[in-house]
Structures are given as C-alpha cells and as structure tokens.
Amino acid sequence: MKKLIKLGIALVAIISLNACTEDDGFTFIAKEDPDGLTFANTPSGSYTLTAANADNMAERFVWNAVDFGVQTPVSYELQGAATESFDNITVIPAGNSTNVAVTVSEMMDLAEEAGLDNDPTTAEPNTGIIYFRVRAYVGSNGGNVVDQFSDVISVTVNLPEQSEEEDEDLPKLYVVGNFLSASGYGTDWTATDGVPIAAEAEGNTAYEGFVYMNVDAPQFKILQTNENFDDNYGDAGETDGVYTGILESPGVNAGTPDGTGGYYLVNVDTDALTYELTETSWGVIGNATPTGWDSDTDMTYDSDTQTWSVTLDLTEQEATDNGFKFRANDAWDLNLGDTDADGSLEFAGDNIGVPEDGNYTITLDLSNPRQYKYSISKN
Structure with a gap:
C-alpha cells in the first residue's frame, strides 16, 4: 500500500472570472495543514485512496470569497468530475462557506468513474487523474442565477491494489466451541461458523488471530477446514476445558488459561503442536x-x-x-x-x-x- 504523507506544496490556481467584473477573480486552494488533511506525497504527488479510510477527510479545498456586487449572499459548491470536460459532475455543496471537505470515499467514487481500478486481476490502471473546480453563484438554482467558475485543478489519485483477495488464499485454521453463539459468530460447535486464524504464507505453520469467547468457561477445538471436524486439534490434557498449551489430534476440548472468557489473541503452531491464548482489552x-x-x-x-x-x-x-x-x-x-x-x-x-x-x-x-x-x- 502506498504511503499517505503530507503534501509539500498546496495546489494553487488563480482564476480570471468574467461574469461580472474583471475584479471578481478568486483563488482556488487545496490548503495545507492545519486546515485540512493532505494526501500522499509520492514522487508523482498523488493521493493514495484506500477503502479502510473511506469516511476520513481526504482534503479540505479552500478558496477566497467572490464579490458579485449585490446584497444577496454568494453560494459555493465544489464540483468533481472524472473528465476535464465536466460532462458528469459530483457536487459537494459548501453553502456560503469558502471551503469544503472531500472524503476519501468521494474521491474514490470519482476515481472509479474515471476508469481506475484497484483489482490486481484486471488490466485496468489504478493511477490516474480526477478534476475539481469551484462554482460561485447568486440566486436560486431553480430560477435566475448568475454564476462563475474557477479554472480546473487536476489531481492525481492512486487506488492501491486490494490485498483482501490475496488474504483469502492464506492458510487458515478455524476455532469452534461453546462460545460461538454468545459471541456473535453463529451456532456453537458448527464448523461453518468457525473463527479463522491465519498463517503469513503457504508453508508457514504459525497461525494467529483474535477470537472473542463471551462465556464463563470457554471450550474449543481447532479445525483444519471450516467444513468438518476431520483431523481437528484439541488439548493434550486429560479433561475437557484444560489448558496445557500443547496440541493433540483429536485431543480433549481446550480451554483458556484461567478458565474464563474474554477477547483473546490466539497463536497456534501446527509444527511444534503448541497453542497460546493472550487475553486482550x-x-x-x-x-x-x-x-x-x-x-x-x-x-x-x-x-x-x-x-x-x-x-x-x-x-x-x-x-x-x-x-x-x-x-x-x-x-x-x-x-x-x-x-x-x-x-x-x-x-x-x-x-x-x-x-x-x-x-x-x-x-x-x-x-x-x-x-x-x-x-x-x-x-
């Protein structure tokens, strides 16, 4: 994934606007911190957009006020488009303010409209250009309107390749037990509702993952698939609910270190035949x-x-x-x-x-x- 780090220089475009007087020009600025979060300062100066940050503010665009020479308040909107012709636009209203925030999600929508793709299995590009401009206007959009537009700012955006599909191929084990229903996972002791833990790569025998066990005395087993209980792992102890940290197939039902429930980091090594639970908050x-x-x-x-x-x-x-x-x-x-x-x-x-x-x-x-x-x- 690309780094999100601060832009070194704000985007600035000085515009001549002709609807009223030659003095009505205004400046359109993508402002630096602290007024807004700027995106990736890669060598190309691109914004890196990820779904994990979809609700975050990507950029706060700022411009100076326009004087139309009338008493009516001036309204503003930021327009985004996938093409410089602005045939289809996304409108982000600013009201009477001279700034507006754009979220990562809004930029991603524009990027997808521009044909960008973060799917590594396709040939589509994942880096390209989207465009922004400001519209200042007086009057009602449904009636008489006098408006002016800024020049267009082009912004380079990058949609990094998704890693989720690769993660689906990671080797996994599945934790099932008497805690699944009470913990929001599904039906107790049901293989298809097992909680996954994963290894880093094929051939790696060290698995990890977080499992919530919201019952007083958890008992569980570790499955090699989420389809059945064949060749499952349990504890090498003699009674159900024991915790020795040693795996055995099939073994007895394993328990937690102190016999109580909680939110656990589960580590399993199928080569060393060991497991460890660390309760976390x-x-x-x-x-x-x-x-x-x-x-x-x-x-x-x-x-x-x-x-x-x-x-x-x-x-x-x-x-x-x-x-x-x-x-x-x-x-x-x-x-x-x-x-x-x-x-x-x-x-x-x-x-x-x-x-x-x-x-x-x-x-x-x-x-x-x-x-x-x-x-x-x-x-």
Missing part, C-alpha cells in the same frame, strides 16, 4: 489523546460489528513522531501502528497522525486475521 494512547503518552483511553468492543471503538477529543499531530497508537492491556507488549499510513495495522508499527483538532470516533477492526485495520472519523 484495547485502548488508544499518544500525545494526540487527552491523557498523552501517560495512560490509555479504553475502547469498547461490539460483538455485532466485531470491532473496538472509542469517541474522544484529539489534537492535531503529525506522524510518525507524534500521534497515537493502539495498545492492549495498558502495556507495550502488544501494540499496533500504521507504518504505511494506509489504514492497515502492524504490530509495533508507526504512530498514527491526526489531521486537525476535533472530536473523533476511532474504530479498531481485528476480525480479519493478519489484515488488521482501523478508521478515524471526525464527528
């Missing part, structure tokens, strides 16, 4: 958060969405030196950051920046093994 920490780097702000788990989330005030911070990270159990043993600034997470990854001060909802999604992601959305 997640929070955010960093100088972008109210408590800084001193303590975590706890997140809440939702079994319906299989995500952790928290709503809090954040301050503008620039990664990678500043920002925030995800941390388990108020300790640094398990922490997640975003090294590629693409919405995906890595253990011990880089800090995550915040584009501007405000109240945000942060969501952490650990449901897809080895494809952990997050979103940060301003309220």
Whole structure:
C-alpha cells in the first residue's frame, strides 16, 4: 500500500472570472495543514485512496470569497468530475462557506468513474487523474442565477491494489466451541461458523488471530477446514476445558488459561503442536489523546460489528513522531501502528497522525486475521 504523507506544496490556481467584473477573480486552494488533511506525497504527488479510510477527510479545498456586487449572499459548491470536460459532475455543496471537505470515499467514487481500478486481476490502471473546480453563484438554482467558475485543478489519485483477495488464499485454521453463539459468530460447535486464524504464507505453520469467547468457561477445538471436524486439534490434557498449551489430534476440548472468557489473541503452531491464548482489552494512547503518552483511553468492543471503538477529543499531530497508537492491556507488549499510513495495522508499527483538532470516533477492526485495520472519523 502506498504511503499517505503530507503534501509539500498546496495546489494553487488563480482564476480570471468574467461574469461580472474583471475584479471578481478568486483563488482556488487545496490548503495545507492545519486546515485540512493532505494526501500522499509520492514522487508523482498523488493521493493514495484506500477503502479502510473511506469516511476520513481526504482534503479540505479552500478558496477566497467572490464579490458579485449585490446584497444577496454568494453560494459555493465544489464540483468533481472524472473528465476535464465536466460532462458528469459530483457536487459537494459548501453553502456560503469558502471551503469544503472531500472524503476519501468521494474521491474514490470519482476515481472509479474515471476508469481506475484497484483489482490486481484486471488490466485496468489504478493511477490516474480526477478534476475539481469551484462554482460561485447568486440566486436560486431553480430560477435566475448568475454564476462563475474557477479554472480546473487536476489531481492525481492512486487506488492501491486490494490485498483482501490475496488474504483469502492464506492458510487458515478455524476455532469452534461453546462460545460461538454468545459471541456473535453463529451456532456453537458448527464448523461453518468457525473463527479463522491465519498463517503469513503457504508453508508457514504459525497461525494467529483474535477470537472473542463471551462465556464463563470457554471450550474449543481447532479445525483444519471450516467444513468438518476431520483431523481437528484439541488439548493434550486429560479433561475437557484444560489448558496445557500443547496440541493433540483429536485431543480433549481446550480451554483458556484461567478458565474464563474474554477477547483473546490466539497463536497456534501446527509444527511444534503448541497453542497460546493472550487475553486482550484495547485502548488508544499518544500525545494526540487527552491523557498523552501517560495512560490509555479504553475502547469498547461490539460483538455485532466485531470491532473496538472509542469517541474522544484529539489534537492535531503529525506522524510518525507524534500521534497515537493502539495498545492492549495498558502495556507495550502488544501494540499496533500504521507504518504505511494506509489504514492497515502492524504490530509495533508507526504512530498514527491526526489531521486537525476535533472530536473523533476511532474504530479498531481485528476480525480479519493478519489484515488488521482501523478508521478515524471526525464527528
């Protein structure tokens, strides 16, 4: 995935507008921080757009006010298009404001209209140009209107290749047990409802994934497919619910280290015939958060969405030196950051920046093994 890092130079276009007087020209600017989040500063200066950040603000476009010489307030709208002719436009109303935010999702829609594709199995390009301009007008769009348009700004966008299809091919095991129904996964002891854990690649015998076991005394087994219980793994102990950390096929039903439920990181090695469960509770920490780097702000788990989330005030911070990270159990043993600034997470990854001060909802999604992601959305 491409890096999302700050644009070095704002986009500026000075326009001559002729509907009223020659003095009515205005400037169209894609403004730098702190007024808006700028996108990828790759050598081509392209914006990298990912579905993981669909709700995030991509850019705040800013322009100066236009004087039509009348008392009626001037209205503005930002128009986006897949072609420079603006035959088909996406309109983002700005009202009387001289700025408007464009989300990643809105840019992605324009990119797809322009024929871009992030499917690596097709021959379509995943990098191209989309276009923006500002319309200033007085009057009603349904009646008499006097309007002016800025010159057109072209923006290079990149849709990185999706990794989800590749992840479907990763070797997987499936955890089933008496917790599936209470934890929002499906029917207890049902192979097709098993919770996947994944290895990094074919031939790798080390599997990991997160499993919610919302019962008082969890018992489970590990399946080699989500179709049946053939050649399943259990614990090498003598009684159901035991936890020795040693696998045996078929073995007895395995349990958790202290016999209680929770949200567990599950590690399994089918070569060494070992397994390990680490109970986790997640929070955010960093100088972008109210408590800084001193303590975590706890997140809440939702079994319906299989995500952790928290709503809090954040301050503008620039990664990678500043920002925030995800941390388990108020300790640094398990922490997640975003090294590629693409919405995906890595253990011990880089800090995550915040584009501007405000109240945000942060969501952490650990449901897809080895494809952990997050979103940060301003309220």
